[in-house]
Each structure stands twice: as structure tokens, then as C-alpha cells.
Amino acid sequence: MTNLFFESGDLGATEAFLSAAYTPMQIGGRPADTRARISRTAVGGLSVDRLSFGYTMGYDAGCLGKVCLVTMHSGTIVDTTGGREEVFGPGETFLLAPPDRPYEGQVREARYTITMFDPRLLGRVASAPAGRDVRITGPRAVGPAENRRLGAAVAYLRDHVLDDSGASADPDGLLVSTAAQHLAATVLCTLPNTAREDAPAPRDTRDAHSDTLRRAVAFIEANAHRDITLADIAASIPVTPRAVQYAFTRHAGTTPLGHLRRVRLARAHADLRSADPSGHATVAGIAGRWGFAHQGRFAAAYRQEYGVAPSVTLRSG
Structure with missing residues (x-):
């Protein structure tokens, strides 16, 4: 587990820290109150940062290379990337920017949480075909309930996984990997993305028989101590991940990950x-x-x- 902490009233020092911790960026504005406070906890490819700025700060930043979720607690963030102006306020959890694109905007006297993870985890959880990326296609959740669900997933990770007690109870990393998969799955269920648009193939239904269920259950029983995903379960049979999902729904009344x-x-x-x-x-x-x-x-x-x-x-x- 890695822990970082930064607190300063110097804009130059804050810009240098942000550029090192996230991506090269420039801070605009010369506010009277220059207080900034940032802390980071990171483990197993996941990071959760708590940030607080006592002033309005403009930023112009490069590509992050990660899925970057922001949960607003107070103040606002205004995204002006590409000439648009989109305002995010307290209670919202949203995608700050696509992993492969630069972004710009303003932080306006805000306190917020940033959660980041490798975008490849989305494809792994969605069981996307090899060489096919899963992309988030919009910054906001598809509805109020989905926004609350995404915010709760971030809070769970922040308060119960990436803390001292969670780390000490997770020597083999199973807890963190499970939480990371849960967060990625929640992102796929709450934010617009390319995986939601995929239609099931006929063979998925054809392979969803009781033998698929039996073999999937056997694999889960033998590997429950490991960091396994739906894709791993499907590959062990082998059938498509959707066939495994349909088999559990039809014959067991649950889901593979529920089992x-x-x-x-x-x-x-x-x-x-x-x-x-x-x-x-x-x-x-x-x-x-x-x-x-x-x-x-x-x-x-x-x-x-x-x-x-x-x-x-x-x-x-």
C-alpha cells in the first residue's frame, strides 16, 4: 500500500505535485487563498485521493491513461474540454475525462474524491473479445439511482478497502482485486459505455445448458481462493461469458459472481x-x-x- 500526503499554500508547489501525481498540467489564476490539501492511498492498481482546494483553480491537463472517477462533496468542477461547459456539483460521481484524452476546466473551491484504475479492467470484467476495448461514452451516470450506486461503490472502496484495517486483512490481495472488479462492474452498469450496446449472439443461448452450469460451478469451487472473473470461468469450459450468465440464470436462479x-x-x-x-x-x-x-x-x-x-x-x- 502506498500513501501520499500534500498540503501547501504555494501554487507552484501544488502544480508540481499535481503534475507528478496525475498528468502534466498547468494551474491558472492567482487567488488570494492558495490552500490545497491532497492525500492518496493506492494499492493493486487502485488509487483513491482526497482533495480540497480553498480557491478557484483553472487546469489544463494531459491524458491520464486511467479511468478517473470524481465524487463531489462540496463546491463545483466545471469541465470546459473541447469548448463545452459542463458543471458538476455535490453528490455527483462522474468520469472526469476519457483515459486517452487531455482535459481542461476549473475547480471552484471544491472538496472531492478521485478514484482511478486501469481502463483494461473494464474489458476484463465485461469479458470483451481480445483486442476490443470497452469505452465509457459519457461522463454522467444514466440516472439518479445509478449515480447513487456509483457513489456508494466509491465510498465502499475508500472507507472499507483502501484503509489500514482493510490492507492488514488482505495479505494475498483478494479483497482489493474483488473490490476493483466490483467498482469496474458498477461503472459498466451506471455510466454509458460500449459494452452496454453489445447484443448477445445466438450461441450464447445455445450453450447455456446444465453442463455449462455444472462445469462452471466446479471451476468456482476449485478456485474461489483466487482472483477470478467471469471471463476466467467461461474460458475454463470453454463457452462465452454470456453463456455462463444465462446458464446460471436459467438453471440456478443466480449469477456466476453471486454464486x-x-x-x-x-x-x-x-x-x-x-x-x-x-x-x-x-x-x-x-x-x-x-x-x-x-x-x-x-x-x-x-x-x-x-x-x-x-x-x-x-x-x-
């Missing part, structure tokens, strides 16, 4: 039962080992599945 989550919950249950309650095992440590970062959500899912709190199972082990 993976249930298998990991069962493995966490087994570890809680076998752990020595007088030893060093903790509910958080065992949950993190199986990719569950949010303890409240893990406890709720566990109680729903097993009828007791995970701490009860650990104490009775």
Missing part, C-alpha cells in the same frame, strides 16, 4: 468454525481473506445464511 460470493461465504464460515477462539483469528481477518471488506455487510450476509453472527461462530469454534 462465487456464496462459495466464499461458505469458506469463511468453515474457517470461523475451525478457528481457535483463544488464538489470533478474528472475524475481520477471516472475512478479508475471502474478499469481504465491509464488516457490516459481511455480518448481515452471514446472519442471513447461517442464522447467527459470525462472532458467535468464532467463539463456539
Whole structure:
């Protein structure tokens, strides 16, 4: 895990830090209040930054090379790329700029969160064909509910994964990789993108039979401890990812990743039962080992599945 912190009232120092941390940029304006505060937590290709500027700052920046999501807490950001003027305010989570394009605009006395990840993760989660990129085609979520969902995914990553307790519970990186896939999947479900426009092929339906389900379940059971995606499950059979999705929907009433989550919950249950309650095992440590970062959500899912709190199972082990 990497942690960075910057605080300064010097515009030149702020410009140098932003250029090093993101992409070369120039800051415009000469405000009276030049306070800037920036912190970064990064691990496994993910980064979450908290930024606060006490002034209006113009910027002209190069390509980021990453998916860059901004969640506004106060103030506004005005995007003026390409001559347009689009204003983003508190409560919005949006794409700042396509990974391969420069961008410009203004930060107006704003406090916000920036979340960045490799754009190739979108194609991996969407199971796009080799050599075919998945691109986000608009900055805003497709609706208010989708905006809230995207903001919640960012908050989950910021507050429950990329923090000290989350990192200590994730020595093998499963928690971070699972959270990254969840964020990328949420982006694909909430922002306009090319993957949403793909139509299913006839063979997807033809291959969605019970044998596909059986082989997919076997692969998940054998690899639940690893960082696996829908594409990995499909390749093990082999069929298309959509065929796997249809097979689970038709024959199991769930999704492949939903089944993976249930298998990991069962493995966490087994570890809680076998752990020595007088030893060093903790509910958080065992949950993190199986990719569950949010303890409240893990406890709720566990109680729903097993009828007791995970701490009860650990104490009775």
C-alpha cells in the first residue's frame, strides 16, 4: 500500500505535485487563498485521493491513461474540454475525462474524491473479445439511482478497502482485486459505455445448458481462493461469458459472481468454525481473506445464511 500526503499554500508547489501525481498540467489564476490539501492511498492498481482546494483553480491537463472517477462533496468542477461547459456539483460521481484524452476546466473551491484504475479492467470484467476495448461514452451516470450506486461503490472502496484495517486483512490481495472488479462492474452498469450496446449472439443461448452450469460451478469451487472473473470461468469450459450468465440464470436462479460470493461465504464460515477462539483469528481477518471488506455487510450476509453472527461462530469454534 502506498500513501501520499500534500498540503501547501504555494501554487507552484501544488502544480508540481499535481503534475507528478496525475498528468502534466498547468494551474491558472492567482487567488488570494492558495490552500490545497491532497492525500492518496493506492494499492493493486487502485488509487483513491482526497482533495480540497480553498480557491478557484483553472487546469489544463494531459491524458491520464486511467479511468478517473470524481465524487463531489462540496463546491463545483466545471469541465470546459473541447469548448463545452459542463458543471458538476455535490453528490455527483462522474468520469472526469476519457483515459486517452487531455482535459481542461476549473475547480471552484471544491472538496472531492478521485478514484482511478486501469481502463483494461473494464474489458476484463465485461469479458470483451481480445483486442476490443470497452469505452465509457459519457461522463454522467444514466440516472439518479445509478449515480447513487456509483457513489456508494466509491465510498465502499475508500472507507472499507483502501484503509489500514482493510490492507492488514488482505495479505494475498483478494479483497482489493474483488473490490476493483466490483467498482469496474458498477461503472459498466451506471455510466454509458460500449459494452452496454453489445447484443448477445445466438450461441450464447445455445450453450447455456446444465453442463455449462455444472462445469462452471466446479471451476468456482476449485478456485474461489483466487482472483477470478467471469471471463476466467467461461474460458475454463470453454463457452462465452454470456453463456455462463444465462446458464446460471436459467438453471440456478443466480449469477456466476453471486454464486462465487456464496462459495466464499461458505469458506469463511468453515474457517470461523475451525478457528481457535483463544488464538489470533478474528472475524475481520477471516472475512478479508475471502474478499469481504465491509464488516457490516459481511455480518448481515452471514446472519442471513447461517442464522447467527459470525462472532458467535468464532467463539463456539
